[in-house]
Amino acid sequence: MKNTAQKLRFYLKTTDTRLWAQVLAAICYSILLIASMQRSGDYNYVKTQLAAVLIGFTAAVIISNADYNYIIDKWYVAAIIAVLLAVLVFIFGIRVSGTDDTAWINVFGYTIQPSEFIKICFIITLTKHFSVLKEKELLNKLWAVLSLCAHAIIPMAVIHIQGDDGTVLLFALVFIVMCLWAGIKLRYFAVFGAITAALVPLIWGFVMNDEHRNRLLALFFPDESTVTGYGWQQYQGKLSIAGGGLFGSGIFNGNRVQRGIVPEQENDFILTVAGEELGFIGCIIVLVLLLFIMLRILKTAKNSADYRGKLICGGVFALISSQVIINLGMVLGFFPVIGVTLPLFSSGGSSVICVLICIGLVQSVYTLKKEYP
Secondary structure, eight states, X not given: OHHHXXXXXXXXXXXXXXXXXXXXHHHHHHHHHHHHHGGGSSSOHHXXXXXXXXXXXXXXXXXXXXXXXXXXXXXXXXXXXXXXXXXXXXXXXXXXXXXXXXXXXXXXXXXXXXXXXXXXXXXXXXXXXXXXXXXXXXXXXXXXXXXXXXXXXXXXXXXXXXXXXXXXXXXXXXHHHHHHHHTOOHHHHHHHHHHHHHHHHHIIIIISOHHHHHHHHHHHSOOHHHHHTTTHHHHHHHHXXXXXXXXXXXXXOOHHHHHTOSXXXXXXXHXXXXXXXXXXXXXXXHHHHHHHHHHHHHHHHHTOSSHHHHHXXXXXXXXXXXXXXXXXXXXXXXXXXXXXOOTTTSSOHHHHHHHHHHHHHHHHHHHTOOOOO
């Protein structure tokens, strides 16, 4: 017992306890919101979320005790896992209620979204790719940048075929941020931006389907048909948040929450539960907790011992911040609904486990950081 206590004290001394505390606070707040939302149905979302948190924290602690350089050097293991996960979706993929894509698999009665774990593999393999180019002083050669683009396009294309375009967008944003973080020259971003702008008509006509186009058009040309159709979820979500006022109706007291008026309120629209029952203050607390987590990740990146550590933290920061911005935009009606969860808050085992594993990677970088001045 004494030996275990000593190990625990040493672990807490060497890892970022502030980050752990912020993540734990977010998880507890999430459980509270999910427990309140659960009144609207029979499924035990809290039980599933707690199981995912337990698995995620266990994996995060194990990873935080490992050397992130060792993990990066075993990049091919991450690549193999990513390929296997993608193949499993094509063979055993299912569509879950409330979605329009076949991006889940059923494991012992639980649905798992493999693309969440492919995100982790993507950050690891891309970090290895960047570090090799950096070591050989090839980072800003044209062919090297093209190889990085190919690295990103392959998983994005596979996930697009599965129909999960929200995750495709996240991959693109993580890639762009990591390129900036890695030191890719701005001229390449200018060229990329020009090419993307030129391809917009093709993307609109051939990549996006009718539902994608209708969801986007509903943002700019709202009318009665969009409010009752593609804009229904966002319209009801905004009503719930507005109805909560400054302090809300009280936790477990939201009438709209109990009636389940907002579709997917346990998942992508969990912020509406906070808005109705805890008001504007409750929403701000959610966002402040996430902001603190992102700032701690940035601080770890700044004090990282090497280039690889900075890139790992940069990738995790990009993933979490992109999800927060997109999810907030979806709920408030600035972006179309594309199925992006709010990190650590949305109900969904795969999403929670993914974020916690990413936090474990950041903690690994923290334990091997350079000394603070």
